[in-house]
Amino acid sequence: MSELRQECQEVGTCVELFAGGGGLAMAVHTAGFRPLLVNEYAKRACESLRINPPDPNRPDERWPLVPGDVRDVDYGKHITGEVDVLAGGPPCQPFSLGGAHKGVEDERNMFPEMFRAIRELSPKAVICENVRGLLRPSFKPYFKYILNEMRLPFEKRSEEASWEDHNEILEKLIANEDVEPSKRYFVREMEVNAADYGVPQIRNRVIIVAFRADLNVNWGAFMPKETHSEESMIHSMREGGSYWTERHKEVPPEVRKRVIANLPKLNYEDPKVKQKLTLTPWRTLRDAIVGIDENEGRPLPYVTAEAVKNKFEIGGIRDHIGWPGARTYAGHTPNVLDRPAKTVKAGVHGVPGGESVMQLDDVDFVNDGGGTGYRYMTVREAARVMTFPDHVVLDGPRGEKMRQLGNAVPVKLGAVFSQAVAEALKSVGALKDPEKRK
Structure with missing residues (x-):
């Protein structure tokens, strides 16, 4: 029986950004994380989220959708409780072979909004998916900066500083371990092919997983291994x-x-x-x-x-x-x-x-x-x-539907990593007993 068929038992909460048609959102929900906020900009994708319940067995429930530009989202207005997982795939066009290849200079680069969400929500874990184009030589220095910002998201970049200047500051702080654990994240990036995890598609992507350092999560023990060849x-x-x-x-x-x-x-x-x-x-x-x-x-x-x-x-x-x-x-x-x-x-x-x-x-x-x-x-x-x-x-x-699918995370690939994150958080007692959440 597929893990996607199993009845989902709530283990925590999540926030989903850049949700698109809902591939990663469905995956994180399947792992037991109740959505507190789901954000998407594209109107057709928002409508797809509106008409599809998170759980088909509960057709009256709907995603807590906050449509519109992620830069306008006021997290304090919508979320009062603890966030266990922040998930999302910032628009990939700036780094994709099919895009304009502008990278950090592209106005569609939304990684800064992921960092803002981390600062304001302080989630226990972060799951981020993006194209393999981030690893291309021309973008690799900025990708290293992305990882450093995720490691120290509370060290906000000043408006006048370039990303290179900010990266120097971050690397010094990381080397000296001068930041308290609750303000740091342990980050691991993984290059994956979705076919190696049971998805009937050759899809090469980068998955970034981060855990708040004060939780002392041993991600290596739970990191998904390839299951198909x-x-x-x-x-x-x-x-x-x-x-x-x-x-x-x-x-x-x-x-x-x-x-x-x-x-x-x-x-x-x-x-x-x-x-x-x-x-x-x-x-x-x-x-x-x-x-x-x-x-x-x-x-x-x-x-x-x-x-x-x-x-x-x-x-x-x-x-x-x-x-x-x-x-x-x-x-x-x-x-x-x-x-x-x-x-x-x-x-x-x-x-x-x-x-x-x-x-x-x-x-x-x-x-x-x-x-x-x-x-x-x-x-x-x-x-x-x-x-x-x-x-x-x-x-x-048809074109809009295919666009939503092309921009999505395969549900099964997202589920593999979401469930591994859930198990890792459970291993350190970072998720409450499901019975106490009722």
Whole structure:
């Protein structure tokens, strides 16, 4: 049974910034943290949060949404109690390969607002997600500054100081340990691929986790380890492997034969390969469509050429709607079913790399754009790749829904780290007994 299906038992409280369509918010809530405040700027994403309850078993409850610019949020007005976890993914465009690459100079850089929230809320833990572009050589010095600011968030930067000048001050304070533990944070950054944690998607990201130093949390004992591997997936796809015999028995023999013929070879004598083979296989786009975790046992109905041409909803499933006009060309290649999907990006047409297009088993399938053997993914298929449960309905036209998904944190990836943070806080008695919270 998926951790996302388990009834959530409250263990603490949280504040979520830059919530988007709710991927990380759902994950933190699943780990048992009751939201005190959820902030988002985009109107369509705010509407998505309004129409989806945090817990589908309690449809009358709603996220405590405070819409608008995060710079205008008055935390004292909305929050009176203790905050256990602050979570959020500041807008990634300043550091993304798909953005303008301006980094710290970009007005969309919202890391300073994360630091303000830490100063005003003094949370026990912080979970922050962002693009791997932060690690690019041109941004790496500023990324180190981000980590230092998170370590000493109460050492506020003066308006006339440059970030470089402020960083020098922070590094001296950190080296000398001159700041009391309740005003410092222990910070760890991790480069992760979501596929290594059971998400059916190649999504490389940076996760930053921080704990208030006075709690003496040993994060190393709880830091999530990779659970899935490409090597194990390849092994499971060999002739007679579990991939075909357990989950995908109905795949046509000619398709299975083609996939097997294109599998890379494994060196079974390599110690690293042996270790990777002990992990669970990477999940694939085909797995997501058949149904995993929250959606286990609920395969999405087949999308016909007619549905693509006429934008029909298939099987009465919200957002499972055909979409015409798919194209493939050099540098714009489709997702394949028997690999994790490419990174879901915040776009619908013209997304670089063909991330919204999928190759089909039926090579004779004719889409409305004139091509054969491929089509656009439906929004519901993209949502499954992001491990959003099917009960989550996104607001807006297709482009807006895809944008919300592309900007989100995969729910399962967020849940892995949120639950690890919860266990780490429990280990030092930093979370109250659930019975005392009733």
